[in-house]
Every structure is written in structure tokens, then in C-alpha cells.
Amino acid sequence: MSRIVFVLNGPNLNLLGKRQPDIYGHETLADVERECRALAKKLKLEIRFHQSNREYEIIDWIHAAREEAGGIVINPAAFTHTSVAILDALHACDFPVIEVHISNVHRREPFRHHSYVSMRADGVIAGFGTQGYGFALERLARLIDEKKV
């Protein structure tokens, strides 16, 4: 199984660390990427890290992942709660998918309590801040390792 992992980030996450630190913390997306890359090295994973404000770009990266990856970590941001198209793209993947949310979406507005992506995700991490990305990578590495035997 491929050890390439796509880490995909949805709309407005480019503003991470620049606004609303009370909800999302002080780390920027560049910090998150750096930490993911450092951890991936230890886990012997190869990372493709992306962010977009456009739904179609995220769908295109999911399609690219189908061709070459062993798993996806995805924080779809607001698309979590709206996008059947991202759900459909993930349904076309036969590797593990881990959904990450920086905030605890269940403690927030009711519209954040439903996730289309959770209907496909193998695991969901929410409310651990940006540390959640690391947990997701650890889990993916374990699942990929288990597939090897």
C-alpha cells in the first residue's frame, strides 16, 4: 500500500492563526504543514499538503489521491456541512480517510453538528486543536502498516 498521504484543507483555513485564535489557536497553516511533515518523516509517510477555498480543487485532489495515495487526512472546513460532492469523491476512494476538525464542532452552532464527510470517514477527530492532524497521521500510519501484513 502506498505511503503517500494527502492532507487536504478547506476554505478559509489559509487564515489559520491570523483571526479567531480563541476558536482555532495561534498556529498558522504553514506551522501545521511543518509539523505534519516532521511527523510524517518519523512515520515514514510522504505528505501532499494542500489548502483551497474552491470545492472543485479539493475534489480534484481527492481524485489524484485515488491514483497514488494510501490515505487522506481532510479538514473540509465549511464544506464539511454542505458538500455532497466531496462525500461522493471520498466514496470513490478505497483507502482510509480521517476527518479532522480543529475546534469541537459539537460544542458549536447546530449547523456544524452534521458532517457529510463523516458518512465516509473511517475516523473523526475534533476539538484537539491543530494537534488533531498529528493524531490523524498516526492513525493512518497504523492502518497502512496493518494492511502490509
Ligand code: CA2
Ligand atoms: O474546526 C474546524 O477545523 C472547522 O473545520 C473549521 C471551519 C468550520 O467551518 C468548521 O465548522 C469547523 C472553518 C475554517 C475557517 O478557519 C478560520 C481560521 C481562522 C480565521 C478564520 C477562519
